[in-house]
Amino acid sequence: MRVVRTCRVLGMEAVAVFSEADRAARHVREADQAVAIGPAEASLSYLSIDRILAAARETGADAVHPGYGFLSQNGDFADAVRDEGIVFVGPPGDVHRRMGDKKASRRLMAAAGVPVLPGYDGDDQGDTTLLAEARRIGWPVMLKPSRGGGGKGMRVVREERAFAGALAASRREAMGAFGDDTMVLERFVERPRHIEVQVVADGEGRTVHLGERECSVQRRHQKVVEETPSPALAPEARRALCAAGVAAARAAGYVNAGTVEFLLSPDGTFSFLEMNTRLQVEHPVTEAVTGLDLVRLQLEVAAGRPLPLAQEEVAPRGHAVECRLYAEDPWNDDLPSPGRVLHLSEPEGPGIRVDSGLDAGSEVTVHYDPLLSKIVTWGQARPEAIERMRDALHRTVVLGVATNLVRLRAIVEHPAFAAGDLHTGFIEEHLSELTPRPGPPPRAIAAAVAALGLLRHDGAPARPPAPDPWSSLGPWRLGEGR
Amino acid sequence: MRLRCGDETFDVQLREAKGTFEAHVGGLEIRFGLEPSGPGVFVVRDGTRAITLHLATDGPTVHLSWDGVAYTLVREREGARPTRRHDPGALEAPMPGRVAAVKVVPGQRVARGEELLVVEAMKMENALRAPRDGVVRAVHVAAGDLVAPGRPLVEVE
Numbered sequence: 001m002r003v004v005r006t007c008r009v010l011g012m013e014a015v016a017v018f019s020e021a022d023r024a025a026r027h028v029r030e031a032d033q034a035v036a037i038g039p040a041e042a043s044l045s046y047l048s049i050d051r052i053l054a055a056a057r058e059t060g061a062d063a064v065h066p067g068y069g070f071l072s073q074n075g076d077f078a079d080a081v082r083d084e085g086i087v088f089v090g091p092p093g094d095v096h097r098r099m100g101d102k103k104a105s106r107r108l109m110a111a112a113g114v115p116v117l118p119g120y121d122g123d124d125q126g127d128t129t130l131l132a133e134a135r136r137i138g139w140p141v142m143l144k145p146s147r148g149g150g151g152k153g154m155r156v157v158r159e160e161r162a163f164a165g166a167l168a169a170s171r172r173e174a175m176g177a178f179g180d181d182t183m184v185l186e187r188f189v190e191r192p193r194h195i196e197v198q199v200v201a202d203g204e205g206r207t208v209h210l211g212e213r214e215c216s217v218q219r220r221h222q223k224v225v226e227e228t229p230s231p232a233l234a235p236e237a238r239r240a241l242c243a244a245g246v247a248a249a250r251a252a253g254y255v256n257a258g259t260v261e262f263l264l265s266p267d268g269t270f271s272f273l274e275m276n277t278r279l280q281v282e283h284p285v286t287e288a289v290t291g292l293d294l295v296r297l298q299l300e301v302a303a304g305r306p307l308p309l310a311q312e313e314v315a316p317r318g319h320a321v322e323c324r325l326y327a328e329d330p331w332n333d334d335l336p337s338p339g340r341v342l343h344l345s346e347p348e349g350p351g352i353r354v355d356s357g358l359d360a361g362s363e364v365t366v367h368y369d370p371l372l373s374k375i376v377t378w379g380q381a382r383p384e385a386i387e388r389m390r391d392a393l394h395r396t397v398v399l400g401v402a403t404n405l406v407r408l409r410a411i412v413e414h415p416a417f418a419a420g421d422l423h424t425g426f427i428e429e430h431l432s433e434l435t436p437r438p439g440p441p442p443r444a445i446a447a448a449v450a451a452l453g454l455l456r457h458d459g460a461p462a463r464p465p466a467p468d469p470w471s472s473l474g475p476w477r478l479g480e481g482r
Numbered sequence: 483m484r485l486r487c488g489d490e491t492f493d494v495q496l497r498e499a500k501g502t503f504e505a506h507v508g509g510l511e512i513r514f515g516l517e518p519s520g521p522g523v524f525v526v527r528d529g530t531r532a533i534t535l536h537l538a539t540d541g542p543t544v545h546l547s548w549d550g551v552a553y554t555l556v557r558e559r560e561g562a563r564p565t566r567r568h569d570p571g572a573l574e575a576p577m578p579g580r581v582a583a584v585k586v587v588p589g590q591r592v593a594r595g596e597e598l599l600v601v602e603a604m605k606m607e608n609a610l611r612a613p614r615d616g617v618v619r620a621v622h623v624a625a626g627d628l629v630a631p632g633r634p635l636v637e638v639e
Contacts, residue, residue, distance in 0.1 A: 335577050338603065342522075343522040343545065366577070366579055366580075366603045367604070397536045397552065399522075399537075399545035399546070399547060400538060400545055402554075405552065439490060440492075440553040441548065442510050443512050443514065443528075444535065444546060444548035445485060445494060445507050445555070446494060446505030446507050446512045447514060447516060447526040448485075448537055449505065450496055450516045452483075452539070
């Protein structure tokens with residue numbers, strides 16, 4: 001949907017692909033054409049290279065934008081699209097594969113002078129070698145499957161006697177999830193911050209950065225709140241980090257928009273974590289401060305045009321924060337909560353942007369990611385962006401599925417967040433304060449009962465509001481009169 | 483009307499006179515005006531103050547948003563007994579999903595917080611843990627099963 005909007009601005013026609021579960025989704029309605037590519041199950045639809053290529057052929061598409069999830073970092077998909085003579089909006093397949101391999105990318109970055117954590121990325125994967133390397137690195141050590149992501153198979157080993165068991169478990173999980181149990185070892189950093197650099201490169205090797213984003217507020221390796229600029233960086237440190245991001249992209253032979261992720265240690269040193277070879281979910285904060293349309297840049301570079309701006313022309317202004325609204329229940333251990341959205345009200349106003357695929361009536365299914373929408377606010381400075389976020393969240397209403405809305409509000413209202421005192425364990429550290437459970441105020445209950453009464457006379461609202469095209473499409477389930 | 487929110491129950495008596503409501507909730511007397519202002523949206527007035535109530539129903543379930551917080555209440559028949567006694571050792575599926583792994587067998591001793599099974603939903607694997615120390619009395623599902631919310635999975639006694 002994000003991509004459809006830019007296509008429209010550029011006067012390009014957009015074709016959406018959809019699974020049965022998304023037949024009525026917003027991205028399908030907003031696109032000029034839409035093609036059904038299979039059942040709800042992603043492996044038979046959104047993850048099917050053949051079906052997506054067939055849709056591209058059928059509609060005569062000139063280019064394929066892979067979005068942020070599913071096949072967006074799949075090198076074989078990128079190659080298959082190009083082999084059809086269709087432009088792939090992203091880097092070539094070999095770049096995806098190179099950066100999707102932690103061992104290879106670590107070596108590449110170290111060779112290019114990009115800082116990496118003390119670690120081991122060797123080919124000898126024998127138990128004794130790995131243990132010896134872990135000792136050399138020093139405890140605690142992080143075990144990471146070389147292929148894969150999302151935290152699967154990753155383990156922190158705090159002492160030598162736990163190493164053998166952890167290694168066996170990580171290998172097993174990595175083999176199960178990624179079909180490859182090659183491990184990388186790295187020193188485990190306590191209380192790190194996650195800071196990433198947005199880069200864009202054209203086919204001629206011109207590479208610019210669009211500043212950094214801090215994404216330290218996470219839960220289970222899933223980002224929850226992101227912002228730019230990072231409150232942790234002084235100008236000098238920011239320059240060094242962004243320069244390292246550009247160096248990393250150059251070393252990778254990168255083309256198109258990508259993100260270089262770094263860990264920032266409490267001592268102020270930063271190290272390469274990984275590169276995401278796609279547009280990221282949190283790109284709107286970068287758009288908010290730079291005024292650029294990242295999808296537009298992606299399309300221009302993919303069309304073979306040179307980057308339309310030089311590094312000096314990138315002039316970020318103000319501060320932006322993004323909150324991810326998830327269909328997850330904070331009082332039920334953040335478990336996903338699928339269901340039907342019965343009622344929806346999204347905030348708007350100065351400095352507020354909402355990227356959402358939601359409608360009243362949308363079914364939140366078990367098949368896909370629980371991300372419902374992204375709320376982005378901008379301010380002249382960080383406090384103003386946070387105030388606007390607090391207000392925007394206060395005016396966000398999603399009824400029918402449990403969401404993390406109360407959690408998001410508690411985060412942006414937390415004094416440690418206001419102080420910019422963040423690390424990737426922020427949510428765990430403050431979990432009880434970030435999981436408030438307010439009871440309904442008596443006045444709210446009284447008003448709800450009165451409202452139910454108004455609705456119940458004859459199964460219709462007592463005084464129906466004037467019909468408008470936005471609401472008449474939504475489900476009107478209030479007057480069932482039970 | 484009786485409404486339940488989690489463990490709390492609220493009995494509400496309501497009277498309307500000339501567009502003004504008078505409610506008794508938990509010993510409090512509350513007066514307010516109420517007007518519909520859109521689908522599922524109401525303006526609640528207290529003198530010159532106005533607050534927005536968002537409301538949606540799904541069978542006996544009432545979802546409402548008030549002052550930026552969403553609440554889920556369930557309408558109960560007054561005088562009805564609590565619907566069911568919750569067995570503290572029973573583990574139920576908290577959401578629809580697919581059982582990815584079962585990590586215990588009947589007769590096995592488990593500690594509170596120990597991983598009993600993994601349910602996959604929305605691309606995430608979610609570990610479900612023992613609600614208390616005890617012995618696994620029954621395992622009702624196998625890996626690969628699709629489960630609906632509330633479906634009993636494992637019993638620990």
